[in-house]
Amino acid sequence: MSTPGSSTSPGDSAVTPASTPPVRPTVPGANLSALRDHNAAAVLTLVRVAGEGGISRVELARQSGLTAQAISKIVQRLVEDGLLAETGRGASTGGKPRTLLTLVPEARWAVGAQLGRDALTVLRADLTGRVVADRRVPIDLAGWGPARVLDLLAEEVGRLLADVPRERVLGVGVASPGPLDQLAGVLHQVTGAPSWDGLPLRDEVAGRLGLPALIEKDSTAGVLSGLGSPNRAFVHLDRGLGAGLVLGGAVQRGARTNAGEFGHQTLDPNGPRCRCGNTGCVEALWAAAPTPQAAAAVLGEAVANLVRLLDLDEVVLGGREVLAAPDVYPAEILRVLAARLPDPAWQPVTVSLAPSGPNAVALGAAGLVLSRLFG
Amino acid sequence: MSTPGSSTSPGDSAVTPASTPPVRPTVPGANLSALRDHNAAAVLTLVRVAGEGGISRVELARQSGLTAQAISKIVQRLVEDGLLAETGRGASTGGKPRTLLTLVPEARWAVGAQLGRDALTVLRADLTGRVVADRRVPIDLAGWGPARVLDLLAEEVGRLLADVPRERVLGVGVASPGPLDQLAGVLHQVTGAPSWDGLPLRDEVAGRLGLPALIEKDSTAGVLSGLGSPNRAFVHLDRGLGAGLVLGGAVQRGARTNAGEFGHQTLDPNGPRCRCGNTGCVEALWAAAPTPQAAAAVLGEAVANLVRLLDLDEVVLGGREVLAAPDVYPAEILRVLAARLPDPAWQPVTVSLAPSGPNAVALGAAGLVLSRLFG
DNA sequence: CCAGTTAAACAACAGTGTGGATTAAGTGGC
DNA sequence: GCCACTTAATCCACACTGTTGTTTAACTGG
Structure with a gap:
């Protein structure tokens, strides 16, 4: 009897073994x-x-x-x-x-990694999605360039898997700042890090580790860091503002696998100029906010738009800015939601911090690998 | 050999026959x-x-x-x-x-209806989604109340189906202004039409016609009016502003089946007061725009937000306001998109009028019924 | 005219979930 | 302590799915 997903079937296997062709397009038929x-x-x-x-x-x-x-x-x-x-x-x-x-938690393992601009996070998760080992090391994504960073990643992952039978490792998920091509496994023009542009990250990682690999936008990975509502968002407050979306029970990546550009919606045409060139983006207003309270209120407005547009009932918050003010963000966002969506029909919207804290994105990358088993 | 969907299987049959229990929750298992x-x-x-x-x-x-x-x-x-x-x-x-x-176009038929505030549209579509007969009659949704409107609807649908074998009719889809509970088939507080609040519209229609019935928000129905990209939106400009979303190939209704509230995202905190109570909603800015050109530009900003957030590659426009200025809206929205999303990676976004014109929403309601066959 | 090629069906089969009967392991009345 | 009763889980035969290997149908080209 074989492990689910290991036998031949049209269009299964989201995880690409290091040796197989990169993209197998999904087909509608099922055998x-x-x-x-x-x-x-x-x-x-x-x-x-x-x-x-x-x-x-x-x-x-x-x-x-x-x-x-x-x-x-x-x-x-x-x-x-x-x-x-x-x-x-x-x-x-x-x-x-x-x-x-x-x-059986130890039946399979998934490795998750987050390529941040100034830190690399790697972790190992068991079948239940629990983090059993994690490590965070400082890097300089733009300055070091791919080779050095990926060598370090391989070294750290190797350490995580030192005493783990390889056949029990489902694969490695790597989260990175976008934009990227999730299907092809290639990065695109990470802002300020030109040496990463066009890098076939997925195959690089798979090749170095000899394990199946997948890549994902950091904010999208975050939404996979745990179980939750079929209609939820992970709002990621790091340097920029991104959102990972699960809608109708499925991760949404969009036409070019870059959904979740949450930070550049215009909230105020007379607001400050944004680095994207427009004025009054949420991200610019948020960054210009004098206090965490004010920043959270701005974010609340954007979240209200999001919840209303997609009819969400769960919003999970993650990223360093949230972790820096964990008492402010959920409460303030909930306050704005209550004001903007007064109808009680909207009330059962939960806003909470990602339980995995600073590991949320890397854990989500591991969750991406786990989804090979869990569908 | 039976028609697909007619045999027993867990969680299939989105179309509820008039006599069966209203909601059969979807189950994950497949036989x-x-x-x-x-x-x-x-x-x-x-x-x-x-x-x-x-x-x-x-x-x-x-x-x-x-x-x-x-x-x-x-x-x-x-x-x-x-x-x-x-x-x-x-x-x-x-x-x-x-x-x-x-x-074989005439193998099955689907009936679509749009309950508008001042008009009822009914049509019959063949298996390919082509409209073979349609009719539009003036009504006063709020003034007449449910009984009179539904009697008229039944009469008009009966006329559409006069010479059609009943066993070839898949069912009736009814699109209505929201909010509503799509799963239960019940309307909620249609603005300005209190007599419709709580009406079990789906079962009323199914009962009067003796046919399976489904209900859908008008803007959501619109997105089903034709084939298109797996990541697309139907932007509906009628009295209000709504959006129907197909993401990852699936219609998105959200947690309470009311996704698509597109009109009340804040675009300018110093803008005019909106009927929803907030200020500077797209809908308010759009309604206050002096010219169609200006209105389309406002809409373009909102569409840019939508396209960026969900990484769409197709936007379809419908509703009476678009039909009133068909030359202005697509062009102007495309112009704003090009300005707001200058990166060529975003370029392959198409913006077009719904080919079915004033029938888009009703045809989408019929499409909902057709999706019983097409999955 | 015939070898070669591609499309589609035929026949036997492996493997899935189903239905009915059977076994396993408790509860509760006496 | 016994036994009827109940519920969980499995055993066994089976129907029906898509698959594999083979055969027939239909056209091309020398």
Whole structure:
């Protein structure tokens, strides 16, 4: 019995092994192999969402819409693969008690990395998305250039994986400032870092590490750092302002895989000039704000636009600027949301800090790799 | 052999027959029946996209990722169902020429309706999405109240379907001003029309006509009025400003099925007061613009924000205000886009009028029904 | 006319989820 | 302590999916 996703099926395998052709376009058709992988991924996701308490086969059947028998077989395969284990029993409701299943955290590992302008973050996450080891080292992205940075990345990742069987490593996800071509795995003109322009980052990383690799815009990666609503945004406040979007349950990258340009929406045509050339962008107003409170209020306006446009019910905040004022941002943004969206129908919008804190983006990059299993 | 979608499968059937329970929540699991329907829908979509020229089985196999044999069987089923027909032969490339397949337009019909504040539009579309009959009658949505309007709607739809076998009618899609609960099929507080608040529109329509019914926000319906990019928006300029979004190939409705609130993003905090209570909303600036040119320029700013945020490559315009100045809007919006997104990477953004003109929203409502077949 | 080529169908098959019957493991009444 | 009852999970036969290998259909070109 094989690991889900490992067998031949049209258009699966988002993770590109180092040796295979870079882009396999997604095809609409699905065969039995794809069906099996899809259902295995669905079951794994349900178990993941259930968390440490576990979930029974009966409940899996109910939530998945599959029959008890199908669940029985799927679970059997996943147990044989070592991904699931029976770790408890539920209370009886008059008959045989349910057997509870949970993920085996150490069954697979995912590596996540964030290429920041002045720091490299690498971490290893287990199957449940928990960070088991992380490291942050200062770099100078623009000054050092790709070779030195990628050597360092390879060295740090190698250290993370020192005592880990390679066959249990799903791959490496690398988050980078945009814009980039996520499908081709190539960076485009990172502002102020011309030596990175056109770099085939994905293949470089895959080649150096001998592991499947994926790249992602930093803000988009952030939205994958944890589970959450099917309609949510990760708002990333670093040097610039970006947003990662999950809509209708799927990550949205847009036509050129550069969705999430959140910082350059005009909020005030008479506002300060922005580095992008226009005036009154959120980013410029935010950067010009005298206090964190004022900055958060500006951001709140932009978030209100976002929530209204996309009908979100969850906003997660991350990035160094948020981490620098963790008490200010969520509260202030919620205040602006309440003022701008007074209708109670909008009320169940949650605004919170990313639980993974400074690891959010790198963890999201690892989550991208995990999504190979979880669909 | 049955029509795709007609057999039992978990979580399929977005169209609710008049007699079945209103909401069947989508489940992640997929069985063989769902697989079959999925592939049938994929094939039908490929044939639809190919258009009048038709498409061969070989090409279907290539584009779908399925084997020639699978395509052969799927096509056979669809031909038996009357949905596809062999309508031509390709040129030989040294061997047996390919047989070309096209949709049989009259195999199924979809009815679309738009409940406007002062007009009711109803139309009948064939399987290819072509309007074969349409009618527009004046109404007073707020003044008349639901009973009178729905009686009229039933009468008009009955007329459209006079000579059509009922079993060939997929259903009725009804577009309405929002907000509404698309899943439950219930309207919410249509501004200025309190008698419609809470109305179970979907079940009312389904009951009166004895046909499956679906409801949709008008701007969201508009985006389904035709084929297009997987990342596109329909910008609807009627009394208010709304947007329908297709992202990652899927219609986006958001957490409460009210995505697309496009008109109330703040563009200028010192701008005019908007009816929503805030100041400087696009909608207010747009309404206060002295000329169509100026109005289009304001809209262009908002569209630039949208395109940048979601990385769209297609924007379709519809609604009476656009139709009133069809030469002004696309050109002016394109001009603003070029100024705001000077990077050539953004250039392949198309801005165009909806080809279906005043029928766009109603046709999109019909398209919603067609998507039962096309997935 | 016939070898070569490409399209499409035929036949046998592997593997998926399904349905009905069976086994496993509890509860609760007596 | 026993036993009827209930619920969970599996066993077994099966229907139906797409796949593989082979055959037939239909056209090109020498």
